Amino acid sequence: MENDVILSVESLTKAFGGLYALKDVTFLVKKGAIKAVIGPNGAGKTTLFDVLTGLQPPDRGRAVFLDREITCMPAHQLAGIGISRTFQTVRIFPGMTVLENVMVGLHHRTGCGFLKAALKLPSERKEEKFIREEAFSYLEMVGLELMAHFPAGSLPFGRQRLLELARALASRPKLLLLDEPASGLNTYETEELGEILREIAGQGITILLVEHDMGLVMRISHEVLVLDYGEVIAEGTPLEVKDDPRVIEAYLGSEI
Numbered sequence: 001m002e003n004d005v006i007l008s009v010e011s012l013t014k015a016f017g018g019l020y021a022l023k024d025v026t027f028l029v030k031k032g033a034i035k036a037v038i039g040p041n042g043a044g045k046t047t048l049f050d051v052l053t054g055l056q057p058p059d060r061g062r063a064v065f066l067d068r069e070i071t072c073m074p075a076h077q078l079a080g081i082g083i084s085r086t087f088q089t090v091r092i093f094p095g096m097t098v099l100e101n102v103m104v105g106l107h108h109r110t111g112c113g114f115l116k117a118a119l120k121l122p123s124e125r126k127e128e129k130f131i132r133e134e135a136f137s138y139l140e141m142v143g144l145e146l147m148a149h150f151p152a153g154s155l156p157f158g159r160q161r162l163l164e165l166a167r168a169l170a171s172r173p174k175l176l177l178l179d180e181p182a183s184g185l186n187t188y189e190t191e192e193l194g195e196i197l198r199e200i201a202g203q204g205i206t207i208l209l210v211e212h213d214m215g216l217v218m219r220i221s222h223e224v225l226v227l228d229y230g231e232v233i234a235e236g237t238p239l240e241v242k243d244d245p246r247v248i249e250a251y252l253g254s255e256i
C-alpha cells in the first residue's frame with residue numbers, strides 16, 4: 001500500500017436478493033483527509049459502512065486498513081486497530097450522564113471494565129480519574145463540557161449527535177467513519193459540526209463521511225466519492241463531482 005493511503009477498498013460487492021447494494025466498489029482514502037461518500041437514497045452508503053465495520057460480510061472484494069485486511073473484522077477488534085464509527089441513528093445510553101457515555105468508549109480501550117472500576121482499589125481509582133479527564137477532553141473537543149453531568153437523554157438531538165462523536169473519539173481512532181452526522185441538525189448546528197470535523201481532521205484523524213447535506217460536504221471534504229445503485233459513478237474534488245453530468249443525473253433522477 002502507498003505511504004499516504006490509510007484505507008484501500010477493493011472491488012467490494014454485496015447483493016441483497018438479486019439487488020446489488022455494492023458493486024465492485026473500489027477507492028482509496030488518504031491519510032488525514034476528509035472523504036465524503038454521497039449518493040441518492042438506497043445508493044449503498046450505509047451498506048458500505050456495514051461491510052467496512054464487519055456488520056455485513058461482502059460477497060466479493062476486501063478492505064485493507066494500513067496493510068491489514070479488515071473485511072469481516074468485528075467492531076471491538078476494529079476499535080483496537082484504530083477504526084471507529086457512528087451510526088445514522090443516534091446510539092447513546094440515555095440514562096447515563098454525558099461524561100459516562102464517553103467513559104464507556106474509554107473503558108473499551110483500556111480493557112478495564114466497570115466491575116473493576118466499581119471495586120475502587122487505589123490503582124483503579126487513579127485509572128478512573130485518568131479516564132474521567134480524558135473523556136472530559138473529548139467533550140471539550142465537541143463543545144459539550146458544560147453538559148458533562150446531564151443525563152445524555154436530556155440533551156437536544158443535535159447535542160446527542162456530538163456526544164456520539166465524542167464517544168467515537170474516545171477509542172483514539174486513526175480513521176473515523178461517520179454515517180450522516182448532520183441528519184436532523186439545523187443550519188447552525190451543521191456549520192458547527194463542520195468546524196469540529198475540520199479540527200478533528202487537523203489533528204491527523206482521517207474521516208470517511210456519509211452525508212446528505214451537500215453544503216457541508218462541499219465545505220469540508222477534500223475528496224468526494226459518488227455512489228448510485230451500488231456503483232461508483234464519480235470521484236474527485238467537491239468541485240469536480242458537483243459539475244459531473246452523471247452525478248447531476250443521479251440526483252435529478254432521485255427527485256422525480
Ligand SMILES: Nc1ncnc2c1ncn2[C@@H]1O[C@H](COP(=O)(O)OP(=O)(O)O)[C@@H](O)[C@H]1O
Pocket residue numbers: 016019020021039040041042043044045046047048
Ligand atoms: N439488510 C438488508 N437487507 C436487504 N436489503 C438491504 C439491506 N440493507 C440495505 N439493503 C438495500 O440495499 C440498498 C442500499 O441501501 P443502503 O446501503 O441503506 O443505502 P443508503 O445508505 O445509500 O441510503 C437499498 O436498496 C436497500 O434497500
Ligand SMILES: [Mg+2]
Pocket residue numbers: 045046047088
Ligand atoms: Mg444510509
